[in-house]
Amino acid sequence: MSESVSVPGPAGELETIVDEMSDATTVAVLSHPHSEYGGSMHDGVLQIMVDTLAPLGINCVRFNFRGVGLSSGQFDYGTGEIQDVIAVAQWAKSRWPGLKLILGGYSFGAAMSLIAASKMEDKVDKLILIAPPIQMMASDGALSIDSCVIVGGRDTIVSASAAAQYFGAQLKVLPQADHFFSGAGAEITKLIQEFLNGTS
Numbered sequence: 001m002s003e004s005v006s007v008p009g010p011a012g013e014l015e016t017i018v019d020e021m022s023d024a025t026t027v028a029v030l031s032h033p034h035s036e037y038g039g040s041m042h043d044g045v046l047q048i049m050v051d052t053l054a055p056l057g058i059n060c061v062r063f064n065f066r067g068v069g070l071s072s073g074q075f076d077y078g079t080g081e082i083q084d085v086i087a088v089a090q091w092a093k094s095r096w097p098g099l100k101l102i103l104g105g106y107s108f109g110a111a112m113s114l115i116a117a118s119k120m121e122d123k124v125d126k127l128i129l130i131a132p133p134i135q136m137m138a139s140d141g142a143l144s145i146d147s148c149v150i151v152g153g154r155d156t157i158v159s160a161s162a163a164a165q166y167f168g169a170q171l172k173v174l175p176q177a178d179h180f181f182s183g184a185g186a187e188i189t190k191l192i193q194e195f196l197n198g199t200s
Contacts, residue, residue, distance in 0.1 A: 001019070001020070003017070003018045003020065004017060004018075005017070005018050006070075007087065007088055007091045008091070009066065009072070009073070009083075009084050009087045009088070010073075010084065010087055011072055011076070011080055012071070012072020013070075013071065013072050014066070014071045014072070014084060014088060015041070015063065015070040015071045016041075016063040016064075017041060017063070018059070018061050019050055019054050019060040021054055021057045021058060022057075023057060024096070024099060025058075025099060026057075026058045026059070026101070026102060027058065027059040027061060027093075027095075027096050027100070027101060027102070028049070028058050028059065028060050028061065028101075028102040028104050028128070029061045029063075029085065029088050029092055029101070029102070029104070030049055030050070030060060030061065030062045030104045030105060030106075030109070031063075031065070031081075031085055031103075031104070031106075031108075031110070031112050031113050032064070032065065032105070032106065032108075033106055033108050033109055034107060034108035035066075035067060035068050035081070035108075036075055039065075039068070039107070039108060039109070040069055041062035041064050041068075041069070045106040045107075045130055045180075045188070046105075046109075048185045048189065049104055049106075049128065049130070049188075049192070051189070052192045052193065053192070056193070058102070059092075059099070061092050063084070063088050065081045066080055066081065078108075078112065081108075081112045082112050082116050085105075086116050086119065089116065089120065089124075100125040102124075102125060102126045102127070103116060103124050103126075103127055104127065104128035105128075105129060105132075106130040106131060107131050107132070107133065107157075107158075108136070110130055110132035111132050111133050111136040114127060114132060114137055114143065115136075115137060117145055118143055121143060121145060124145055125146070126145065126147065126148070126195075127143070127145050127148070127149075128147075128148045128195070129148070130149075130150045130151075130181070130188065131150070131151055131155060131158045131179055131181075132158065132163070133157065134158060134159065137166070147167065147170040148170065148191060148192060148195035148196075149167045149170050149171045150171075150174065150191055150192075151163045151172075151173055151174070152173070152174050152177030152179060152181060152184070153173050153174060153175035153176065153177065154175075154176065154177060155179040158179065160173050172191050174187050174188075
């Protein structure tokens with residue numbers, strides 16, 4: 001059951017959708033692609049993530065970055081968006097105290113999630129990053145957080161070879177997929193399931 005929620009953020013209220021599962025042990029905060037290129041919490045890849053995580057008993061929290069949809073503020077070139085991720089993650093931890101925390105995202109949202117995790121590393125249990133743009137994260141270095149990183153072999157925005165140098169064994173490449181992962185939903189689901197089940 002999806003619930004619309006307004007979460008306080010650094011630049012005002014953030015429009016949020018919550019999918020809450022009974023007896024959840026984990027909550028996943030999921031971040032969408034670039035705000036200025038049509039990204040929103042209704043993105044299809046984020047929906048694949050929710051459809052994968054929710055049946056595993058994981059609460060899912062999607063939100064619109066500042067300036068998107070009903071979220072207050074305006075695009076802040078990544079600086080403010082990192083703070084948005086942290087604010088929603090902190091809200092999720094306060095709503096469900098004791099639950100483990102996953103940060104996840106697609107494209108720009110994956111970069112924001114990774115950088116946010118570097119600022120709150122002791123609170124993030126796992127990362128699920130789909131097509132994270134390496135060029136946005138070069139100065140932060142790879143984290144020690146247990147991560148699943150998925151990149152398309154035909155992605156012209158995120159280089160699979162550069163991602164391999166950055167993430168090492170945490171990287172999974174879908175050889176036929178491009179940046180938009182059209183038709184790759186089942187493969188994404190399988191990789192995430194294997195990661196969370198400890199079989200990848």
